[in-house]
Amino acid sequence: MGMTPHTAHEKSQRPDVEWLHWLFVRDLRAISCDIDVGAEGLYTISVMPLWTTEGRFAETFDSADAAMKRHGQIARGLRASGWLLAECAIVKPAA
Numbered sequence: 001m002g003m004t005p006h007t008a009h010e011k012s013q014r015p016d017v018e019w020l021h022w023l024f025v026r027d028l029r030a031i032s033c034d035i036d037v038g039a040e041g042l043y044t045i046s047v048m049p050l051w052t053t054e055g056r057f058a059e060t061f062d063s064a065d066a067a068m069k070r071h072g073q074i075a076r077g078l079r080a081s082g083w084l085l086a087e088c089a090i091v092k093p094a095a
Contacts, residue, residue, distance in 0.1 A: 015053055019035055020034060021087070024083035025084055026083045034048075045058065045067055
């Protein structure tokens with residue numbers, strides 16, 4: 001994921017934020033596991049079971065390396081417990 005520095009003027013506009021989205025499925029359920037790169041330079045991992053509001057959590061990191069390592073740990077845990085990776089994409093905001 002590439003990031004470019006933002007100036008104060010750019011922050012007042014919609015930032016060019018990207019995030020990594022992985023979708024895991026098992027039976028008739030799905031879990032979204034994302035890394036969001038904010039304009040402030042923080043990386044937030046969000047894990048959301050899509051069939052319920054329970055069990056959602058987020059963790060924030062100040063480096064891409066730490067966020068990617070943690071995302072990998074979560075993904076390995078999901079796959080080890082029977083979840084299948086159904087979708088993986090880098091998402092950019094709509095204009």
